Amino acid sequence: MLFDLDKRTAALAIGEFSGFALGPRDAGNGGGGGLWRAQLGSHWHNELRTRATAEHATAAEFEIPISGEIAHRGWRFTLTGRIDQLIRPTAAAPELAGIAESAAATTPPSEAEESGTAEDRTATGDRAAGPSSRRRSAPPPTLIREIKSVTRNLPADEAELRRDYPDYFIQLATYVALGRLGLLRAPAGGLSVPLAENGAAAPVRGELVFVETGAGLVQTVAFTPADDALFRAQLERVAEFLDLRLRARQRLRGLRFRPAFATPRPGQETTLAELNATFERRPLVLFEAPTGFGKTGVLLEFALGQLRSGHFDRALYLTSKSTGQLQVVRTLREMTRPDLEPRDGSGAGVTNGGTTAVAAWHVRNKAEHCVNTTFHCVRDNCAYLDGAAERWGASGLARFYLDERHARDIDALRTAGREARICPYEITRTALAFNDVWIGDYNYVFAPRNRGLFYDQPGFDAARTLLLIDEAHNLPPRVADAYSHAYTAADAYAVRDELHRVRPPATLITAWDHWCHFLHHLRPSDSLSAADEDDARHLLGEIAKLVTSLPLDYAALGPYAAEALWEIPALLDELTSGALPRLWWCPRDGELAITCLDAATAIGATLREYGGVVLASATLTPVDGFRAACGLDPLESPAAPAETRLKSSDRGAAAGSAVVASTAPERLGTLNKRETRKLYRQLTSGADLLRVEEAREAATPAVLRAQAPWRDGTYDLGFDVRVDTTFQHRSRHYRATAETVQSLQTAAGGAIAVFFPSYAYADAIRQELAGLARAFRAAVQPKVRDLAAQTAWVEESLLAADALFLVLGSSFAESIDVLGGRVTHAMVVGPALPEVNAVQRARLAEAAHAAMARDAAFRQVYQIPGMTKVNQALGRLVRAPGQRARVLLHCRRFAEQSYLELLAPEYRQGTTLVDDT
Numbered sequence: 001m002l003f004d005l006d007k008r009t010a011a012l013a014i015g016e017f018s019g020f021a022l023g024p025r026d027a028g029n030g031g032g033g034g035l036w037r038a039q040l041g042s043h044w045h046n047e048l049r050t051r052a053t054a055e056h057a058t059a060a061e062f063e064i065p066i067s068g069e070i071a072h073r074g075w076r077f078t079l080t081g082r083i084d085q086l087i088r089p090t091a092a093a094p095e096l097a098g099i100a101e102s103a104a105a106t107t108p109p110s111e112a113e114e115s116g117t118a119e120d121r122t123a124t125g126d127r128a129a130g131p132s133s134r135r136r137s138a139p140p141p142t143l144i145r146e147i148k149s150v151t152r153n154l155p156a157d158e159a160e161l162r163r164d165y166p167d168y169f170i171q172l173a174t175y176v177a178l179g180r181l182g183l184l185r186a187p188a189g190g191l192s193v194p195l196a197e198n199g200a201a202a203p204v205r206g207e208l209v210f211v212e213t214g215a216g217l218v219q220t221v222a223f224t225p226a227d228d229a230l231f232r233a234q235l236e237r238v239a240e241f242l243d244l245r246l247r248a249r250q251r252l253r254g255l256r257f258r259p260a261f262a263t264p265r266p267g268q269e270t271t272l273a274e275l276n277a278t279f280e281r282r283p284l285v286l287f288e289a290p291t292g293f294g295k296t297g298v299l300l301e302f303a304l305g306q307l308r309s310g311h312f313d314r315a316l317y318l319t320s321k322s323t324g325q326l327q328v329v330r331t332l333r334e335m336t337r338p339d340l341e342p343r344d345g346s347g348a349g350v351t352n353g354g355t356t357a358v359a360a361w362h363v364r365n366k367a368e369h370c371v372n373t374t375f376h377c378v379r380d381n382c383a384y385l386d387g388a389a390e391r392w393g394a395s396g397l398a399r400f401y402l403d404e405r406h407a408r409d410i411d412a413l414r415t416a417g418r419e420a421r422i423c424p425y426e427i428t429r430t431a432l433a434f435n436d437v438w439i440g441d442y443n444y445v446f447a448p449r450n451r452g453l454f455y456d457q458p459g460f461d462a463a464r465t466l467l468l469i470d471e472a473h474n475l476p477p478r479v480a481d482a483y484s485h486a487y488t489a490a491d492a493y494a495v496r497d498e499l500h501r502v503r504p505p506a507t508l509i510t511a512w513d514h515w516c517h518f519l520h521h522l523r524p525s526d527s528l529s530a531a532d533e534d535d536a537r538h539l540l541g542e543i544a545k546l547v548t549s550l551p552l553d554y555a556a557l558g559p560y561a562a563e564a565l566w567e568i569p570a571l572l573d574e575l576t577s578g579a580l581p582r583l584w585w586c587p588r589d590g591e592l593a594i595t596c597l598d599a600a601t602a603i604g605a606t607l608r609e610y611g612g613v614v615l616a617s618a619t620l621t622p623v624d625g626f627r628a629a630c631g632l633d634p635l636e637s638p639a640a641p642a643e644t645r646l647k648s649s650d651r652g653a654a655a656g657s658a659v660v661a662s663t664a665p666e667r668l669g670t671l672n673k674r675e676t677r678k679l680y681r682q683l684t685s686g687a688d689l690l691r692v693e694e695a696r697e698a699a700t701p702a703v704l705r706a707q708a709p710w711r712d713g714t715y716d717l718g719f720d721v722r723v724d725t726t727f728q729h730r731s732r733h734y735r736a737t738a739e740t741v742q743s744l745q746t747a748a749g750g751a752i753a754v755f756f757p758s759y760a761y762a763d764a765i766r767q768e769l770a771g772l773a774r775a776f777r778a779a780v781q782p783k784v785r786d787l788a789a790q791t792a793w794v795e796e797s798l799l800a801a802d803a804l805f806l807v808l809g810s811s812f813a814e815s816i817d818v819l820g821g822r823v824t825h826a827m828v829v830g831p832a833l834p835e836v837n838a839v840q841r842a843r844l845a846e847a848a849h850a851a852m853a854r855d856a857a858f859r860q861v862y863q864i865p866g867m868t869k870v871n872q873a874l875g876r877l878v879r880a881p882g883q884r885a886r887v888l889l890h891c892r893r894f895a896e897q898s899y900l901e902l903l904a905p906e907y908r909q910g911t912t913l914v915d916d917t
Contacts, residue, residue: 001238001458005246008074010238014066014081018171020238020458023392024385024426044149044211045084048218052085052145061086068178073239083175084147089140141203144175147211151551154212155219161210162221166230169221172206173231176223179204213549241458244401244434248359251404252436255308255358257335260297265881267707268294274704275302275614282702283612286472286627288620289706291872292820292879295616296324296331298706299468302614304335304358307436312466312611316454317439319470320478321811322364323787328439328470329362357404361432363440363453364410369425371414374559381555384423395420397427401434433457442475446599446606447482448574462609472615473868476629479599483580485571489519489590491564498561502553508546515539519590526838528584528592536584536592537575544569578602583842597843604631608699615701619871621904623703625864632701710881715874717910721892725830730761737829737890738768742776744888745802748825755808755873757832757866759783762805765829780805781812794818808832808869820879828873830891831899833866859898867902874907888913 001020003010012020052060064083069076148168162169180203206223261268271289275298278285289295303315317328336358367375372382379385397420399406400413408431410424417424432438432453443450445467454460469475496512518539528536547565554562571594575582581597607613607630620626627633720740723733730737745752756762759780766778779801782793790812797804804823806812809832834840840861847857870889877885887907893899900908 002461003242003245003459005242005249008242009076009078010242011078011080012238014079014171014174017077017079017234017238018174019167020234020241021389022237022241022398023430024388024422025429044213044216045147047216048147048209048211049085052087056087059088061088066175066178068181070178070181070235072235073243075239075242077235077238079174079178081171081175083144085143085145087143087145089142141205142179143205143207144172144179145207145209146172146175147209149211149213151213151549153551154210154215154217156210158221161219165210168208169227170230170234172208172223173227174234176204176206177228177231214551241433245459248434248436249310249313251357251359252307253310255304257301257304257358258337260301260331260335261294265294266709268298271298271706272301274706276305278702278704279306279612279614282700284607284632284699284701285614286620286623286701286703287614287616287706288623288704289616289618290708290711290878291618291875292817293618293706293708295470295618295706296327297335299470299614299616300328300332300335303437303466303468306466306612313459313461313464314435315437315466315468316445317437317468317470318442318445320442320474321471322441324470325362325439325441329360332358332360332437332439358437359401359404359435360437360439361408361428361435363428363432363438363444365441366425368410369413369417369423369428371418371424376555376559376562378554378562380553382423384417384421385426388422388426391420391422392430395422397422397430400427401431429453433459442469442478443482446475446479446603449482449570463611465610466612467607467610467614469613469615470617472617472630473619473626473872475603475615476599476626477865479603480596483574483578483582483596483599483602485567485594487519487592489516489522492516492519495561495564498557502556504552505546505550508543508550508552511539511542511546515543519592522586522590522592524588525586526841528586533584540568540572544572581846583839585838585842587838595839595842597839597846598629600629600631602631603629607632618875619868619904620703621871622864622902625860627701628860629864632699711878711906714878714884715906716884716886717907718886718888719895719910719912720888720890721895721912721914722916723891725757725891725893727836730830731764734764734768735772737765738772740888740890741765741769741778741803741827742773744825744827745776748886751798751801751804751823753804753806753819753823753826753877754778755806755826755828755832755870757808757830759807761829762807766805776803777801778803778805781807781810785811787811791818798822806873808866808873817876817879819876821883823877824884825886825888826874826877827888827890828870828894831863831866831893832869833862855898863898863902867899871902871904871907874904 001010001012001016049062052062062085064086065080066083067078067080069078071077146168148165150165152164206227208221208223210219210221211217275285275287279302287295287299289298299317303317306312307315317325319325319328338357366377370377371384376382377385397416400408400416406412413424413427417427438444438454441450444454445451455462492512493516496509496516499509499512518535522532543565548569552565554565557565580599580602583593583595583597585593585595587593615630624633723736724730725733725737741752741754754762754765756765762780766780769776769778777800779793779797781804782789784790784793794804794812795818798818808828843861844857847860848854852860874885874887877883877887889907889910894903895912
């Protein structure tokens, strides 16, 4: 839906219009894939087209584009669509002429005649005549026929069809209503409903044809006069939504909030102004600020200012950890609390010392919303989903989006959902469209299976949205994980047992047995052979076809097996529509992994959809590596011409695919004759060269580094080149490493932090220390994910242990903020390079395939990820003015130029230690 609140206009596809709802949406009883379902639908559309051609000869027309405009409650709606079949009244279709008079006699007054303002009636009245004039002219009716493929058994009770597929009936009602009003306008070759001699529209009939995808059985439901109310009610729903969006826009224009910091630290005073200025020049910014700087407050103050200025309709704040999301919620609440005096002395950004509530929503995952004992999101299995749409109107749950200050935490949602017998997740889904700031995980934008929650919201337009990504260094691996999948024979056999229990069609059992057999015979390998990969794709494809075409009892099947079945069509959609490099390999017996090697293309394509983007982190260095990992390298991702850009309607299906365009070259140098001819074909004027350069400039992110003078001189670095911590040689230096840990702790006089590349390395040094100094107490971090448990372990170890052994890249190294000011001495035992395995080797091979030099490929695949973990860990040691840290970088590689340049600038200067003395 595209709308202009100032002009009070909205443009919608008729399919989008018919599916619009304020309230719960039917979750259905399956998660089938769109690709296979669309293919089955196309098959039956073609079959019925052949039948209609044979029956009506030249009277039948197909896939007719239409467009119409209608006014309602002060809004003007432009509706566009495509009619499946149109049967015109001709001699070849005498049965249509026979019902012309009855059709005209039963046609009710139009919506424009019954309701609306005087302006509305004027807009439609001169094009729609009353019932009496239609009866006098009574031309033969035109038949509009919509075809819908369904997986349920047909024939079915008509009342059930109307209950289960309301949007299909609304779509047909919209076509019929536009036809009766004479509002259909024909784009080139489109439909223009024939008018009677007196100017009235010809009568229009409608039919909804349901086709059972499995057997091809057909059931036709005729449009009735009572169905006119569906169109009028849908207009009312959309108008209500637009009225609420207009109210939200007016609230944003008067937005008042406090600055994020009561007393800015040195460096914070100018950061917001610098961010605004940088963003004004180029609305794609890489914002690097040290840990503890206050990035969250800066980003929120920046976002609220952008919303108030009207540059964006909403802001999305994404971060990879729930703790970070909670911090955003707390900071935003503090900035807009009404019971406190403003923090700034100038009054800038505030009026009369007050604030305005910001409508913000923290999106938790679907399972957290669930109030059932078992999370199994199937309508027939959940009383909170079945019939939720009918209960919504009287539930009072609209308060969650009508009142910006209403409690909206997960406990409030679950309580309200229980009382109203409506799924709490549907409250979130409904309320989200009316909120100004959406806070959540990366997956809601970058993961194909989760992004629908954001992208399917009515009125969501990425081009009018500000996207803020915190802890952005985690984005590339997280998105790659979202595009990776794993299957095991044990899991497949468990699903087979469930299938045998519910007895689905034999074809599905057979296909699943073949899949189990394939997985069972897999043996460990770094990559599948081409033949095995083809077999896997074929088996998955057969299962996907069956899952999306057979009626299955997912409620009886259970959550685990249902999820396993739903995942396969989604995977096939992903593999078909995407162009990401993937490795098909076998980590263990009976296990297939489909690992995304590089998600840069998907990330870059998604980021460029947004009107403004800020990627923030303490560790974006080296910027060139991060830019390439996010698909933002201008040499790899030139701006495509307008005609080749992804359409907004296609963004969901094509987010993972590369935008390939024939663009002008970005760099001119020595050209041979062949290259000169190619250049001449591409560039015909200096203006073309200028456009290429401007596009290249706009596609390149701006880099802003926050100034934090209080960090100057706070790190005292030592580069210990006595040892080699590479995997092949580290065991020879275990004794030296253990002695160094002991000496560093003695110098510190208290607990120290020691960071290792792996648990195994940490445990080896712990054992070495036990033989060297029995009294030395080394505490190795436990493998726990709960933040409270992690913090409790750190607090206890700081009091009871001599050294905390932490693993680089773990949440202890990246998220524990209590070390700053409490640990004065630390040691990093070697760069945390990724393990050498099949995936890393495949990434190196992929880089070579992309013509990347060997050293550059090693840097991208191994060195940058490893050194980023080191930078992240060191940043936790100094988080506030007055804190200091002495750090020993324990490996000769740290002094090598290729590693040294990957350290943050404040960690590159120090003392090189060449011997024990």
